[in-house]
Amino acid sequence: MVHILVCVKQVPDTTEVRIDPATNTLDRSSAPAIINPYDSHAVEEAVRIKEQFGGKVTVISMGPPNAAEVIKRCITMGADEGYLLSDRMFAGSDTLATSYILAKGIEIISRREPIDLILCGKQAIDGDTAQVGPGIARRLGLPQLTYVNKVAEVEPDKGEIKVHRKLDDAYEVVIAKLPCLITVEKEINELRYASLPDMIRAARYQPGVLGAADLEADAAMMGLKGSPTSVTRIFAPTQRGQGEVLKGDVSQVVSQLIDKLSTKISQNN
Amino acid sequence: VAAELTGDLARYRGVWVFIEQREGEIVPVSLELLGAGRQLADKLGVELAGVLLGDKVCGLSDRLYEYGADKVYLADHPVLRYYRTETYMKVFVKLVQQYLPEIILMGATTTGRDLAGAVATELSTGLTADCTVLDIDPKQRLLLATRPAFGGNIMATIVCKNHRPQMATVRPKVMKMAKPVPGRRGQLVTWQVDLKEEDLLTRVVEIVKERGEQVNLQEAEIIVAGGRGLGDREGFRKICFGLAEAIGARVGASRAAVEAGWIEQKYQVGQTGVTVAPKIYFALGISGAIQHLVGIRGSDIIIAVNTDPDAPIFKECTYGIVGDVFQVVPALIEPLKELLSK
Ligand SMILES: Cc1cc2nc3c(=O)[nH]c(=O)nc-3n(C[C@H](O)[C@H](O)[C@H](O)COP(=O)(O)OP(=O)(O)OC[C@H]3O[C@@H](n4cnc5c(N)ncnc54)[C@H](O)[C@@H]3O)c2cc1C
Ligand SMILES: Cc1cc2nc3c(=O)[nH]c(=O)nc-3n(C[C@H](O)[C@H](O)[C@H](O)COP(=O)(O)OP(=O)(O)OC[C@H]3O[C@@H](n4cnc5c(N)ncnc54)[C@H](O)[C@@H]3O)c2cc1C
Numbered sequence: 001m002v003h004i005l006v007c008v009k010q011v012p013d014t015t016e017v018r019i020d021p022a023t024n025t026l027d028r029s030s031a032p033a034i035i036n037p038y039d040s041h042a043v044e045e046a047v048r049i050k051e052q053f054g055g056k057v058t059v060i061s062m063g064p065p066n067a068a069e070v071i072k073r074c075i076t077m078g079a080d081e082g083y084l085l086s087d088r089m090f091a092g093s094d095t096l097a098t099s100y101i102l103a104k105g106i107e108i109i110s111r112r113e114p115i116d117l118i119l120c121g122k123q124a125i126d127g128d129t130a131q132v133g134p135g136i137a138r139r140l141g142l143p144q145l146t147y148v149n150k151v152a153e154v155e156p157d158k159g160e161i162k163v164h165r166k167l168d169d170a171y172e173v174v175i176a177k178l179p180c181l182i183t184v185e186k187e188i189n190e191l192r193y194a195s196l197p198d199m200i201r202a203a204r205y206q207p208g209v210l211g212a213a214d215l216e217a218d219a220a221m222m223g224l225k226g227s228p229t230s231v232t233r234i235f236a237p238t239q240r241g242q243g244e245v246l247k248g249d250v251s252q253v254v255s256q257l258i259d260k261l262s263t264k265i266s267q268n269n
Numbered sequence: 270v271a272a273e274l275t276g277d278l279a280r281y282r283g284v285w286v287f288i289e290q291r292e293g294e295i296v297p298v299s300l301e302l303l304g305a306g307r308q309l310a311d312k313l314g315v316e317l318a319g320v321l322l323g324d325k326v327c328g329l330s331d332r333l334y335e336y337g338a339d340k341v342y343l344a345d346h347p348v349l350r351y352y353r354t355e356t357y358m359k360v361f362v363k364l365v366q367q368y369l370p371e372i373i374l375m376g377a378t379t380t381g382r383d384l385a386g387a388v389a390t391e392l393s394t395g396l397t398a399d400c401t402v403l404d405i406d407p408k409q410r411l412l413l414a415t416r417p418a419f420g421g422n423i424m425a426t427i428v429c430k431n432h433r434p435q436m437a438t439v440r441p442k443v444m445k446m447a448k449p450v451p452g453r454r455g456q457l458v459t460w461q462v463d464l465k466e467e468d469l470l471t472r473v474v475e476i477v478k479e480r481g482e483q484v485n486l487q488e489a490e491i492i493v494a495g496g497r498g499l500g501d502r503e504g505f506r507k508i509c510f511g512l513a514e515a516i517g518a519r520v521g522a523s524r525a526a527v528e529a530g531w532i533e534q535k536y537q538v539g540q541t542g543v544t545v546a547p548k549i550y551f552a553l554g555i556s557g558a559i560q561h562l563v564g565i566r567g568s569d570i571i572i573a574v575n576t577d578p579d580a581p582i583f584k585e586c587t588y589g590i591v592g593d594v595f596q597v598v599p600a601l602i603e604p605l606k607e608l609l610s611k
Contacts (some may be wrong), residue, residue, distance in 0.1 A: 126418065131382075131396055135389075146379065169479060172477070173474040173476075174471055228432040229397060230427065230428060233425065234424070240586075244587065244588055245578070245588075250592065250596050
């Protein structure tokens with residue numbers, strides 16, 4: 001029997017994000033909220049491990065009340081239980097504060113049922129930092145294995161896990177003691193289709209909600225107050241400048257391009 | 270010259286760069302960061318140090334001085350042979366607590382991001398991820414770290430006002446490596462490592478090099494990249510590989526081409542692929558989605574060929590050709606070959 005906990009984040013679909021040209025800020029309302037794509041692979045992996053050894057998958061998400069939707073989504077994917085960490089005091093948290101809040105939530109849950117393994121996505125597609133996983137691992141004092149693209153072996157009895165970590169030009173086979181935290185790549189698995197019973201269960205499911213007081217957390221470590229970083233400016237990325245579009249038939253554009261390149265190359269040298 | 274701070278923050282001085290090495294080879298982004306770190310250190314009027322961890326890596330320190338380091342902190346020990354978060358993090362954190370740098374830079378590689386996240390949490394300080402621009406606000410001695418977020422749709426400048434050190438990871442290939450100064454010297458500070466293998470919770474069993482050819486797009490001088498506009502696998506092979514082979518370039522791809530199964534993921538350029546900075550980048554049948562553009566902005570020259578005059582790529586390229594790749598590219602091969610062989 002294993003107890004696996006997965007951290008899932010609700011994110012705006014970044015393919016649909018629009019920038020308000022007047023203010024250069026993000027128009028979040030334009031983008032539908034989805035489960036962070038890497039996190040759905042983390043849930044899938046957790047469910048697979050549960051199917052192998054028996055046990056339970058718990059998901060947690062920190063976010064506004066409507067983030068309960070991503071938890072319900074996880075239930076359709078085979079998760080057993082979910083908690084939403086939600087409180088005004090959490091707003092504006094950077095990765096240090098976010099990992100503090102999530103680690104506090106995990107502590108509360110593990111007091112009731114000890115956790116063998118924590119899974120996170122490799123990164124969230126909005127903030128894109130990949131810092132929350134390592135942050136949680138440090139706060140809980142657990143080994144961290146990031147960029148995992150294969151879980152090779154889980155041995156709950158020996159208290160060990162063996163995984164493949166994707167490196168820039170290779171992969172690494174590592175063994176770590178359980179409990180530990182891993183962050184996953186999308187290649188780790190193929191998502192399954194939701195089963196009808198899970199969909200029915202999810203439709204009725206209401207996750208437990210934990211606020212700052214439930215977490216027994218230090219107010220100075222959450223939200224803006226607990227965040228050492230702050231965003232001072234947001235702007236649209238600078239373009240390289242309008243390109244020069246060459247005109248004419250194929251042979252004309254080709255010779256123009258060659259001329260221009262040859263001048264440019266001699267300038268650059 | 271930068272202002273002096275008072276109070277606790279004033280105890281932190283100097284700029285550090287984590288020197289990532291694999292099997293005794295320095296990863297290029299570390300040298301790029303010495304170049305960037307040198308400029309920050311000069312603006313602050315402080316020293317630049319490289320932090321070198323590994324097993325039998327002492328010999329690398331001379332190169333670090335040549336690339337701009339005034340000092341090298343060296344921890345050389347068998348437990349540091351392979352990167353592991355727990356060992357590297359413990360040593361790094363102790364070094365910081367002993368020597369109190371005000372800024373720490375690491376490459377935004379898998380190793381750098383893994384280590385930075387752990388170190389920043391241990392030190393309870395701020396970390397800005399995946400930066401593409403770094404600057405200093407001299408009045409408050411602040412690191413101004415600018416990074417893309419929301420899939421490259423926006424840029425954000427982030428500061429860490431009241432905590433030290435200020436930490437950032439930086440994408441490979443966005444900072445320019447300084448020209449090495451042969452014979453430039455610096456000071457070596459050796460650190461005694463007191464970790465024992467039997468106390469550790471992780472163990473690296475093996476490192477498996479990816480099979481097949483090394484792609485190494487980050488180092489390429491010329492890249493010919495193809496997108497969905499090449500139609501099918503055969504079109505991709507003929508046009509993209511055809512031009513690349515003729516002129517000795519590397520092949521790259523948009524995500525659409527990768528997802529269509531025409532080429533492996535390791536060739537993907539962009540936000541979820543690699544960031545490149547070649548002298549010439551050909552974008553053939555690539556529309557120029559923001560997630561692709563963020564990966565190619567460091568290129569010197571971008572040449573786009575696309576049938577759609579309104580394709581966003583034309584707003585970001587150096588030279589654009591509105592036309593069919595199947596007509597334009599074959600006509601380009603011979604004259605380009607001749608030009609580039611000169
Ligand atoms: C434009 C912009 C830039 C930013 N840059 C930085 C920065 O450089 N440094 C910084 O410290 N903060 C930064 N932030 C704040 C940061 O995005 C938030 O703290 C965010 O809540 C967590 O970071 P992330 O999205 O990068 O997550 P990541 O660290 O990329 O997420 C990794 C994994 O952690 C888990 N996880 C993350 N968040 C949650 C959650 N809320 N609930 C459950 N699981 C979660 C998921 O499993 C996820 O896959 C930035 C915010 C904005 C708007
Ligand atoms: C989170 C996220 C991350 C992403 N990361 C990346 C990434 O890292 N890299 C990446 O590339 N994309 C990435 N994308 C996808 C990106 O948004 C685009 O979908 C993708 O780049 C489109 O690829 P494309 O330009 O090849 O295809 P399309 O957008 O379909 O463009 C094809 C182009 O070919 C032109 N064309 C058609 N026929 C011809 C012809 N005969 N001759 C010349 N031109 C022709 C068309 O006019 C069109 O402009 C990401 C998306 C998301 C959401």
